[in-house]
Amino acid sequence: MGDTAGGGSVVTPLHIAVLMGGWSAEREVSLLSGAGVADALESLGHRVTRIDMARDVAARLTEASPDLVFNALHGTPGEDGAVQGLMDLMGLRYTHSGMATSVIAVDKQLTKQVLVPHGIPMPGGRMVRSVELFEGDPLARPYVVKPVNEGSSVGVAIVTASGNYGNPIGRDVAGPWQDFDELLAEPFIRGRELTTAVLGGRAFGVTELRPKAGFYDYDAKYTEGMTEHLYPAPIPDAVARRCESIALEAHRLLGCRGASRADFRWDDDLGVDGLFLLEVNTQPGMTPLSLVPEQARHNGIAYPDLVQMIVDEALHEKVGQ
Incomplete structure (x- = not known):
């Protein structure tokens, strides 16, 4: 197993398959995430096989026979439990959340049914x-x-x-x-967009997202210059602490592994009571504009070290769990 890369320590070289692309609406973002991850892994000395998700993915994974699969897919079927179940059946280790967690977290209504009874504030509807x-x-x-x-x-x-x-x-x-x-x-909750990344039992702080026009939609997320990222978010300490505590608790309650990202709306007229969790992303983006790498960087964790941290956590999980 590799030692955590933080600080540039030596890691044990592995053969890692990076699963990316696929056919979801988020294909292009996944390809960017996967390319970044693959380049980072190679810079750390790992052998990398890049796999663009297709219907023959089981055969491709069998042929590659990797030590670990880095799941860089976004949307279905890479984020909804389908690929996770396949890799469980194949006895492969993989990064990020397992099948049951993925099935629940990708479904916003199921997520509410799990989290709201535990006191996590989420919108009605x-x-x-x-x-x-x-x-x-x-x-x-x-x-x-x-x-x-x-x-x-x-x-x-x-x-x-x-x-x-x-x-x-x-x-x-x-x-x-x-x-x-x-x-x-x-x-509709008026107010501001906030987000918090979680990895290894640690919340990485809070970023406020201010789109230059409209709301924080797909284009605003992935087009450079369309959204201002404010870190640390210019919000009261009590709201920032509440964001971090909710993100950590949601990560735990859902059974997330690896990195997750909790997205919030905050009605700043209502103080802490105006904070609502919208969703938990179990496959957060790893592109140059993505929020998890950005928050990690603000916490002194370089992109390759972040990738290695995700790999190390996956290596410590039991296969099929």
Whole structure:
């Protein structure tokens, strides 16, 4: 097993397959994450096999026969438990969360069912059939509709009283209701976007995300210059501590492994009571613009060392757990 790379210590070379790409809406982001991870692993002396996820992934993994798989996939099927279950059956070690955790955490409604009974504050709301939106609003405006199991703000729409979706929403108006049969409807929480990364039982602080225009959607996340990242977030200490405690507790309750990232909305008119967890990402991005590497860097952890820390944690897990 490799020694933790923090501080540039020597690591034991391994053969690591980096699983990336796939066919989800987040394919391009996954390819960027995977390329960064693979380059970092090679810089540390590991032998790397790059695998672009396809239907023959089991055969590709069998042929590679790696010591470890670094899962750099985002979205389905790499984040929803499918690939995790496959690797469990194959007896492969892999990074990040296991099958059961992935199934729950990728589903925003299931995540609420696990976390809310333990006192984790999350928005209310309910699942709606998309056709219901053409008949009337499921919640008072403003509200948010989103796919229950997509990441990177894919398919999110904010429905306001003066918005251009219509009232009720028009059948022919572009929006997630054209792509998904069911959507999660939640009250819109005014205020600010906050996020906290967790790895190795440690929270890495809080970043505030300020999009230059609109809200923190897919383009704002992955287009350089579209979002300002403020670290440490200019928020009261009590709110920052609450973000970190919720992120750590959600990571624990969901059974996350490796790195996770908790995303929040904070209504700054309400103080600590205005903080709501939106979701927990079990496969957070590892691109140059991604938040986990950025927060790690602010904590003195270089990108290759962060990658090695994730590898080391995976090596200590039992296969199939």
